[in-house]
Amino acid sequence: xxxxxxxxxxxxxxxxxxxxxxxxxxxxxxxxxxxxxxxxxxxxxxxxxxxxxxxxxxxxxxxxxxxxxxxxxxxxxxxxxxxxxxxxxxxxxxxxxxxxxxxxxxxxxxxxxxxxxxxxxxxxxxxxxxxxxxxxxxxxxxxxxxxxxxxxxxxxxxxxxxxxxxxxxxxxxxxxxxxxxxxxxxxxxxxxxxxxxxxxxxxxxxxxxxxxxxxxxxxxxxxxxxxxxxxxxxxxxxxxxxxxxxxxxxxxxxxxxxxxxxxxxxxxxxxxxxxxxxxxxxxxxxxxxxxxxxxxxxxxxxxxxxxxxxxxxxxxxxxxxxxxxxxxxxxxxxxxxxxxxxxxxxxxxxxxxxxxxxxxxxxxxxxxxxxxxxxxxxxxxxxxxxxxxxxxxxxxxxxxxxxxxxxxxxxxxxxxxxxxxxxxxxxxxxxxxxxxxxxxxxxxxxxxxxxxxxxxxxxxxxxxxxxxxxxxxxxxxxxxxxxxxxxxxxxxxxxxxxxxxxxxxxxxxxx
Amino acid sequence: xxxxxxxxxxxxxxxxxxxxxxxxxxxxxxxxxxxxxxxxxxxxxxxxxxxxxxxxxxxxxxxxxxxxxxxxxxxxxxxxxxxxxxxxxxxxxxxxxxxxxxxxxxxxxxxxxxxxxxxxxxxxxxxxxxxxxxxxxxxxxxxxxxxxxxxxxxxxxxxxxxxxxxxxxxxxxxxxxxxxxxxxxxxxxxxxxxxxxxxxxxxxxxxxxxxxxxxxxxxxxxxxxxxxxxxxxxxxxxxxxxxxxxxxxxxxxxxxxxxxxx
Numbered sequence: 001x002x003x004x005x006x007x008x009x010x011x012x013x014x015x016x017x018x019x020x021x022x023x024x025x026x027x028x029x030x031x032x033x034x035x036x037x038x039x040x041x042x043x044x045x046x047x048x049x050x051x052x053x054x055x056x057x058x059x060x061x062x063x064x065x066x067x068x069x070x071x072x073x074x075x076x077x078x079x080x081x082x083x084x085x086x087x088x089x090x091x092x093x094x095x096x097x098x099x100x101x102x103x104x105x106x107x108x109x110x111x112x113x114x115x116x117x118x119x120x121x122x123x124x125x126x127x128x129x130x131x132x133x134x135x136x137x138x139x140x141x142x143x144x145x146x147x148x149x150x151x152x153x154x155x156x157x158x159x160x161x162x163x164x165x166x167x168x169x170x171x172x173x174x175x176x177x178x179x180x181x182x183x184x185x186x187x188x189x190x191x192x193x194x195x196x197x198x199x200x201x202x203x204x205x206x207x208x209x210x211x212x213x214x215x216x217x218x219x220x221x222x223x224x225x226x227x228x229x230x231x232x233x234x235x236x237x238x239x240x241x242x243x244x245x246x247x248x249x250x251x252x253x254x255x256x257x258x259x260x261x262x263x264x265x266x267x268x269x270x271x272x273x274x275x276x277x278x279x280x281x282x283x284x285x286x287x288x289x290x291x292x293x294x295x296x297x298x299x300x301x302x303x304x305x306x307x308x309x310x311x312x313x314x315x316x317x318x319x320x321x322x323x324x325x326x327x328x329x330x331x332x333x334x335x336x337x338x339x340x341x342x343x344x345x346x347x348x349x350x351x352x353x354x355x356x357x358x359x360x361x362x363x364x365x366x367x368x369x370x371x372x373x374x375x376x377x378x379x380x381x382x383x384x385x386x387x388x389x390x391x392x393x394x395x396x397x398x399x400x401x402x403x404x405x406x407x408x409x410x411x412x413x414x415x416x417x418x419x420x421x422x423x424x425x426x427x428x429x430x431x432x433x434x435x436x437x438x439x440x441x442x443x444x445x446x447x448x449x450x451x452x453x454x455x456x457x458x459x460x461x462x463x464x465x466x467x468x469x470x471x472x473x474x475x476x477x478x479x480x481x482x483x484x485x486x487x488x489x490x491x492x493x494x495x496x497x498x499x500x501x502x503x504x505x506x507x508x509x510x511x
Numbered sequence: 512x513x514x515x516x517x518x519x520x521x522x523x524x525x526x527x528x529x530x531x532x533x534x535x536x537x538x539x540x541x542x543x544x545x546x547x548x549x550x551x552x553x554x555x556x557x558x559x560x561x562x563x564x565x566x567x568x569x570x571x572x573x574x575x576x577x578x579x580x581x582x583x584x585x586x587x588x589x590x591x592x593x594x595x596x597x598x599x600x601x602x603x604x605x606x607x608x609x610x611x612x613x614x615x616x617x618x619x620x621x622x623x624x625x626x627x628x629x630x631x632x633x634x635x636x637x638x639x640x641x642x643x644x645x646x647x648x649x650x651x652x653x654x655x656x657x658x659x660x661x662x663x664x665x666x667x668x669x670x671x672x673x674x675x676x677x678x679x680x681x682x683x684x685x686x687x688x689x690x691x692x693x694x695x696x697x698x699x700x701x702x703x704x705x706x707x708x709x710x711x712x713x714x715x716x717x718x719x720x721x722x723x724x725x726x727x728x729x730x731x732x733x734x735x736x737x738x739x740x741x742x743x744x745x746x747x748x749x750x751x752x753x754x755x756x757x758x759x760x761x762x763x764x765x766x767x768x769x770x771x772x773x
Contacts, residue, residue: 117601120564120674121615121664122591135605 003181004188011496019189021084021165026152026197029088033095033148038141040096041103042129051104058097066090066158073162083278083295087156087164094155095148102144106137142205146198153194157186161282163250163290167193172253172280179494245276246464250299252287253280255491256345256428256483260300262501264454267473268298270505271466284309292333297460298467302345304450306330315386315448319344322449336461338454338468339475343483346447347381348427348439349391350415356438363441364395367422376404376411376420386448388424394446412437427480430488439480452478477508516578517542517672517704518563523572525558525728532558534728535572542671543702547715549750550725556708559725560674563706564593576672591615594665594673594703598680601661602649608634608660609645615668633663638693655686659693666701673705679714691717712751716740724750 008015037058044051064072069090110133118132119125160168170186173179247268251261258279265275278296281287288310290296306326307313316322327337349364356362359369367373381387382405391397404420411423416435425432432439454471461468478486482504489500518540525533533555540546548556561567562574565586574581581589602611609630616626631641637659649657658678665673679687695718698705709715715722715736722739724732726746732739740751 111599111601111604113597113599113601114603116566117595117597118603120566120590120593120595120597122587122589122593122618123614124587127618132603132605136603 022167025156029091032092037096037099041100045104045107061093087159098147099144102141106140110136146201149197163278246273248276248297250296251279267470271470298456302450304448317445319449338471341452341478342476343480345450347424350437353438363443372400373421375399375422378408428483519575523569545705547707547719554725555728594670596675596678598677612664637663676708
């Protein structure tokens with residue numbers, strides 16, 4: 001718990017921004033759902049024949065798993081894409097059903113004698129609705145809204161995957177880092193938010209109840225309602241402030257991407273522009289879709305990933321060719337590929353430094369000097385076309401017995417502890433240096449290149465020439481070793497990515 | 512149809528699906544007169560009542576209120592000039608007693624002090640102490656008190672015509688008889704035209720100047736109570752005999768309600 005408080009305390013501004021985003025997501029989607037669900041519910045309550053299909057439709061919307069719903073929405077025009085708008089669409093869809101149900105129940109619960117009397121006394125149909133049915137249905141409508149808010153707070157955490165921000169950012173980041181403190185930094189405030197939202201609406205419902213016997217309790221309720229409305233508007237206003245940005249920088253949802261996102265964001269900020277961060281996007285497809293649709297202005301992609309995953313071409317080991325290919329394909333989409341950061345995040349064949357020194361191992365081919373070497377790999381490396389089979393053929397390698405398969409997170413430690421002798425890791429993993437491992441050179445250039453390149457919307461570069469200037473400062477400044485060090489600082493030493501990147505940029509600026 | 516008639520119903524028929532709910536019904540209610548509509552359940556008495564304030568429109572025939580066909584009335588205006596009391600009182604549960612009584616005056620945009628004074632006067636009139644009941648909620652009242660409030664509400668804007676649908680039907684016999692007395696006292700001074708639907712013959716005889724007997728959507732008798740009582744019409748006689756004849760002398764006092772007529 002104290003860890004959690006310390007974590008939140010150390011990044012108050014970010015925490016408040018995330019919380020604000022979360023509140024705005026839930027508040028706005030609930031308001032929209034109310035604007036849709038209440039009139040629709042009134043219609044349905046009056047015409048039971050209409051009620052069935054309406055409720056069935058709303059039910060259907062609610063049964064779609066939230067992540068899947070976001071997935072469906074991303075490719076759609078207008079309501080799709082990534083970011084707040086899409087999240088609001090999805091959250092609204094979820095919130096409509098409880099509001100609808102509450103309204104139908106409320107209106108149908110008004111005794112027939114009462115509405116008949118109202119009509120017979122000369123209330124117009126509109127007056128019957130506003131003076132009789134509405135106030136009597138209100139408690140039920142409020143309980144529908146309360147359910148909607150509680151569901152909304154939970155579902156909004158998933159909105160982080162499509163770049164809508166909110167407390168889900170911490171949950172996804174924590175999952176990626178396997179750090180429960182970070183997960184709790186998102187989960188605990190979300191739970192508190194759900195309780196507060198529910199409580200506020202419960203109070204608001206009591207406040208709206210015409211049957212408050214006395215004025216006692218009315219004042220605190222009014223004060224509370226004002227405080228809540230004020231803080232909501234403040235959150236919206238803060239959201240509006242965050243909206244006053246020049247450039248939106250994104251990242252995918254693993255540590256290195258968050259470091260790179262910070263790097264791009266801060267270097268642009270140092271050139272005098274306001275940057276909005278949309279980190280932790282749930283994968284390459286989402287990040288790319290966001291870039292193309294304008295939800296993002298810039299993020300760092302890997303050349304080989306762009307080639308194979310985005311543009312669907314076969315992998316290549318020719319760095320220049322790959323860059324050329326993706327530069328043309330990106331250009332057609334209105335995206336500019338800026339100069340490479342310098343490192344190549346491909347597979348790294350790893351051995352212990354002691355073995356490398358003892359046997360004089362420098363390149364992958366030298367492994368043939370390592371007799372009876374025991375190998376272990378992640379499942380993926382054994383399967384993929386650019387994995388083990390091709391590697392063994394390219395270098396004429398043979399290992400002692402069948403290579404062991406193990407979880408990717410464990411392979412580094414397995415080599416360090418001598419359980420195995422050789423593995424294929426991630427070139428930029430912070431564990432390489434930390435565990436005293438050595439990368440063998442791929443001198444026959446077997447592995448496809450995955451060079452880190454900033455990709456930026458061309459329109460942004462035209463509007464803000466400083467962006468290109470800023471990102472050119474990053475050309476070639478990140479070696480494999482540098483990236484490992486930065487990853488290690490954030491992943492293993494649990495340092496704040498913002499701080500790590502800031503210190504790194506300070507050293508570049510000084511040089 | 513004289514100008515002294517509050518309501519004139521001429522040759523009215525109402526059809527629901529294949530069923531004729533009312534068949535060629537004609538009825539006149541004079542100003543200041545209480546007419547009771549009696550008959551078994553389903554005989555069409557509530558339907559006839561609802562034609563008068565245009566909660567329903569007839570398929571044939573004409574309904575005239577205050578010398579003007581109801582279809583020429585703005586139905587909202589017509590209803591605000593017509594008091595309405597139903598069995599379950601139909602009080603608005605989210606409004607206080609005072610607020611309930613003030614509904615029509617508010618709709619008519621009376622000034623607030625006039626409304627407040629009127630509410631207090633009406634509460635007094637129906638036998639409820641204004642200071643004590645003004646700010647109560649309907650669910651804090653007994654059935655009889657609710658019905659008194661409902662009556663006060665119907666009288667609020669001083670309507671020339673009152674429509675009452677089984678107004679005292681849900682009350683225990685003692686309370687009902689108290690309210691009968693109350694109603695007679697009020698009517699003696701107010702002299703409104705009243706159409707009262709009831710299936711309680713005792714009530715009809717106690718309150719009405721004339722009784723209209725409905726049978727299968729037709730008016731089979733319409734006369735002063737004594738004549739209805741004397742009727743030998745096989746559609747009228749059983750109704751009157753089972754309910755009133757044995758205790759004629761006690762009509763309108765404590766008469767335990769026996770089995771339902773229909």
